[in-house]
Amino acid sequence: MRAMLIYLIICCFKALVVGQLAGVTGSLSTVNTLYTSAREESLRSDLFGSYQKNSRPAPISDIRCNIKLLSIKDLNIREQTMSSVAYFTFIWNDTRLNWSSSASYSDIEAIYSTESVLFIPPIVVENSVSNLGLISDKTLPIKIAQNGEITWSPGNIYDTSCDIDATFYPFDVQTCSIILTTRGYTSNQLSLSLNDVPVILTSYQENGEWTYIRSNASASVVLHGSEVYSQVNFSFTFERRTPFHLLSTILPLFFLVSMTCFVFKIPVDAGEKLGYCLTVLLAFAVYLTLVSDNIPTTSTSTSYLSVFLNLM
Numbered sequence: 001m002r003a004m005l006i007y008l009i010i011c012c013f014k015a016l017v018v019g020q021l022a023g024v025t026g027s028l029s030t031v032n033t034l035y036t037s038a039r040e041e042s043l044r045s046d047l048f049g050s051y052q053k054n055s056r057p058a059p060i061s062d063i064r065c066n067i068k069l070l071s072i073k074d075l076n077i078r079e080q081t082m083s084s085v086a087y088f089t090f091i092w093n094d095t096r097l098n099w100s101s102s103a104s105y106s107d108i109e110a111i112y113s114t115e116s117v118l119f120i121p122p123i124v125v126e127n128s129v130s131n132l133g134l135i136s137d138k139t140l141p142i143k144i145a146q147n148g149e150i151t152w153s154p155g156n157i158y159d160t161s162c163d164i165d166a167t168f169y170p171f172d173v174q175t176c177s178i179i180l181t182t183r184g185y186t187s188n189q190l191s192l193s194l195n196d197v198p199v200i201l202t203s204y205q206e207n208g209e210w211t212y213i214r215s216n217a218s219a220s221v222v223l224h225g226s227e228v229y230s231q232v233n234f235s236f237t238f239e240r241r242t243p244f245h246l247l248s249t250i251l252p253l254f255f256l257v258s259m260t261c262f263v264f265k266i267p268v269d270a271g272e273k274l275g276y277c278l279t280v281l282l283a284f285a286v287y288l289t290l291v292s293d294n295i296p297t298t299s300t301s302t303s304y305l306s307v308f309l310n311l312m
Contacts, residue, residue, distance in 0.1 A: 035108060043105045047097050053119045057094035060188060063121050064091045066195040067178065067234045069215075071205040073157065075174060075238060078294060081129055082162045082176040082236075087155035088135065090121065091195070098148030105146075112141040120152065121190055126179040126222075126231065130159040134183065166295040169303045170245035173213065177235040185229075187221050192230040194219055199234060210238035249291070249305075256283050284309055 066089050073083040099105050115138050123135050137154040144150055162176035182190045198217035206212065214237045222231045260280050266273040288309040295303050 068200040072207045077164045080164045089153045100146045122183040126181040127160045166303045175237045181231045187230040213237040
């Protein structure tokens with residue numbers, strides 16, 4: 001009986017030792033597949049050994065994009081421009097940079113590179129008023145996922161033209177756009193499309209003069225000469241904050257109009273009547289100059305406020 005008990009104890013101890021050794025072996029195996037810089041360098045050599053950055057990833061490359069609006073620096077209705085701080089995110093697939101089927105690098109989920117070694121779609125801000133060059137950021141890390149999906153998020157301050165409607169100034173609502181267009185490659189070579197969430201406002205900071213109302217995004221094509229290019233349009237609608245203009249423009253104007261009515265209370269034979277009328281007229285002329293300095297000199301829309309001051 002004692003011999004049987006000793007035998008069972010020895011068997012249990014042996015099983016325990018074998019289990020511990022198996023666990024250690026598994027842990028060592030896991031350690032061997034952890035990330036090392038040497039393994040990433042080997043992966044880069046395999047991926048970029050014959051990679052040509054001037055070649056398109058596919059016969060028709062679909063570039064999915066969105067915009068992350070951070071703030072509106074200025075919306076100048078006289079110059080008809082909008083200055084915005086924003087990031088664009090462009091996502092596309094490059095099958096030449098896919099290593100998901102390679103067991104040797106299966107644990108490396110993503111690597112990062114720059115414009116100097118990757119194919120970057122040539123895209124411009126079509127309605128820019130300050131920079132007509134390609135969207136670019138030579139130092140920005142670009143994410144390359146294991147399945148060949150590339151994510152590029154360049155950011156900048158973008159000055160764009162804006163069609164201003166000054167009809168209801170200073171109670172106006174303006175809609176301005178940022179338009180992206182491909183360059184060099186036509187729509188049957190590079191196609192721009194929208195991500196599921198085309199406009200991101202999670203980090204947007206409100207402007208002191210304009211209140212954000214809504215946004216819209218659309219993809220289309222545009223004809224340049226005889227070639228058709230892909231295009232996306234991000235439009236933003238803003239409403240002017242009115243308290244400042246109520247105090248500085250509308251309220252004084254109301255008092256001027258009220259003063260005009262008092263001219264009929266002055267006797268006709270009084271010498272002050274003409275002087276009073278001229279004073280009010282000059283006040284209206286000054287206000288007309290102030291309003292004209294703040295609205296665009298265009299015939300596409302006429303401010304009702306300017307019309308009113310002219311009639312007065």
